[in-house]
Amino acid sequence: MAKSSRSDSPVAGDNLVEYSVSEISGSIKRTMENAFGRVRIRGEISGYRGPHSSGHAYFSLKDERSRIEAVVWRTTFAKLKIKPEEGMEMIATGRVTTFAGASKYQIAIEQLEPAGAGALMALLEERRRTLAAEGLFDETRKRALPFMPRVVGVVTSPTGAVIRDILHRITDRFPLHVVVWPVRVQGETCGREVAAAIEGFSTMAPGGQIPRPDLVIVARGGGSLEDLWGFNDEIVVRAAAASTIPLVSAVGHETDWTLIDYAADRRAPTPTGAAEIAVPVRAELEAELAGLAARLRGATTRRLDLRRQDLRALARALPSLDGVLALPRRRFDEAASRLDRALDAAQRDKRAAFERAAARLTPTNLAASLSHRRQYVRELAFRGERHIERRSERARARIERIGATLSGEPARLFARIERGGERLASQLARMDAAQNLAGERRRRRIVAAERMLASLSYRNVLARGFALVRDEAGIPVKTAASLAPNAAIAIEFSDGVVDAVTRDEDRTSAGGTSKARPQPRPRRPQKETATPAKQGSLF
Known part of the structure; x- marks a missing residue:
């Protein structure tokens, strides 16, 4: 162990060596590392909060009585198979060392493994319960x-x-x-x-x-x-x-x-x-598909056979086509025969109605109707004049009565007379207008009747190149068979009448036409206003 510099004046009786803090910390670090070397420590992880921002991990290993600080350096942490987790019992292999900056000792972990399979299973079960609680x-x-x-x-x-x-x-x-x-x-x-x-x-x-x-x-x-x-x-x-x-x-x-x-x-x-x-299995699917296809074909065939049998039974129950159409055909024939008879009857009815209408529309009837209408108009005009005269007389008498009662009030009387005169003049003007309007309407009806008479006159037919043959009595001749030989007849054209005599050799057999050769006679003009004694039918 290296010694630090001693004091020049040691205290009397003091023989202890004096060290600096760094020297004693380094000495303790070397002593612990040499004394223990690599160790295996079993304990529960406590205070683990994940790796630090530097990549190192710091936590503690503890048992029921003691605890030791632990550190896993960044390079070692990346190689761990089992990452440390809070509360997990692990076996840590590493070196015991000290941290001089805090006067603490710790283990620098090089390898970390669970403390037996039971610990891993406990951790696994705890994780399973946590994830199951989330519904995963x-x-x-x-x-x-x-x-x-x-x-x-x-x-x-x-x-x-x-x-x-x-x-x-x-x-x-x-x-x-x-x-x-x-x-x-x-x-x-x-x-x-x-x-x-x-x-x-x-x-x-x-x-x-x-x-x-x-x-x-x-x-x-x-x-x-x-x-x-x-x-x-x-x-x-x-x-x-x-x-x-x-x-x-x-x-x-x-x-x-x-x-x-x-x-x-x-x-x-x-x-x-x-x-x-x-x-x-593809082969099993193909076999199953083939079996289903065979069943489908068999079911389809049986279904078609049943349908055919049902169709034959229904066909036997149906009546024949002739039997079904017999009644409609008979009804159609009867309707066709009734239709022909109905058409003939309707044609006869319409012809009769037309002939009746044609008989009513002769010039004589139209002239009589026109004369009747004229007489009716004259009577209406006469009655209107008489009515006006009576109204005038009554109004004049009323005015005179009012004038007699109001002799003391000349001004008011004159005013009422004036107003009465104005009303009378207005009524007379309205009466004249109404009379003129009614006369104009009747005049138009008479003109229309005259036009109808002119359109139905036989003279229009003569103007188209036809001629009217009359016998000695002036009656129109309709057929050649009705004329006797050497009979005097008159042939009327549109511009005049020619007398003629029939000859026997000129008459043909029944159904032929009669050829009348008029004798040259002086032409006798017919007056336009002359009315024949009897008008024959032109229809």
Whole structure:
């Protein structure tokens, strides 16, 4: 041990060596490190708050009676397989040393491991209860796996036997597209890489350059609890629970359980079992499909046979076409015969009505109606004049009576007389206007009747080149058979009348036409105003 400089004047009787603080602290540090060297300390972690901003971790190891400070340097902390956690019983391997700045001793941990499998299991159970309380392991949130996925994603090591077993099993059962996300399945970065792979598959967009999986398998072979500890990491469990793609956990052997098995939608006992769960057997599907197709064909054939039998039974129950159409055909024939008779009857009725109307529309009837209308107009005019005269007389008498009663009031009397005269003049003017209007209406009706008479006159027919033959009595002759030989006749044209005599040799047989050769006689003009004795029918 190095000695510090002694005092030049030591106290009498004092033979102790004097050291500086740094010298004694360094001496104690070297003494402890040489005395203990590397040690293994078992204790419970206390006061752990995670790594410091410098990367170092500071906490304490304690038992029921004592405690010792501990430090894990940054380079060592990154290499630890099991990270320290508050309350966890661990076995720390390192060197006992001192911290001169605070006069404390501590252990610089180089290796940290759980204090037996029981401690790890206790930690694992505590973590499982915490995550289960958050609902991450609820059966209600687990989804059904797709029956026939098109793409399967596998999160595992690309160099191990697990991926080869999965690919071989999928190829044998149902070949499809497999996307492998390579990760470390053991070690300090295992949890982060597996969680990143699960999240990476979930964030893939459909239709991208790399197809998005319909199912994800997280697989690893068997191992110890420490080897599988990365799949118990909290970030892995939360990533599995938040995955948007159905997830199958196939970590370890059938007896191995990790926390990702609780959060996954389905747990497979082995990676090979995960491949069997992920895809069906293609041969079995084809056989089942062939059986279903055969059953469908048989059912269709039987159904068609039953339908044919039902159709034949219904066809036998239906009447024949002639039987169905017999009654409608008879009704149609009867309706057709009634229609012909109805048309003939309607034609006769219309002809009779037309002849009756034509008989009423003769020039004589129209002239009589016109004369009657004129006489009616004259009577109305005469009655109107008489009515006006009576009204005038009554008004004059009333005025005279009023004048006699109001002889003492000349001014008011004159005013009333004036107003009465104005009303009388107004009434006379209205009466004259009404009489003129009524006369004009009757005049228009008479003119219309005259036009109708002119349009129905036989003279219009003569003007178109026809002639009217009359016998000696002036009666129109309708047929040639009604004329006797050497009979005197008169032929009326539009511009005059010509007398003629019939000859026997000019008459033809029944049904022929009679050719009258008029004798040259002086032309006797017909007065336009002359009215024939009898007008024959032109229809």
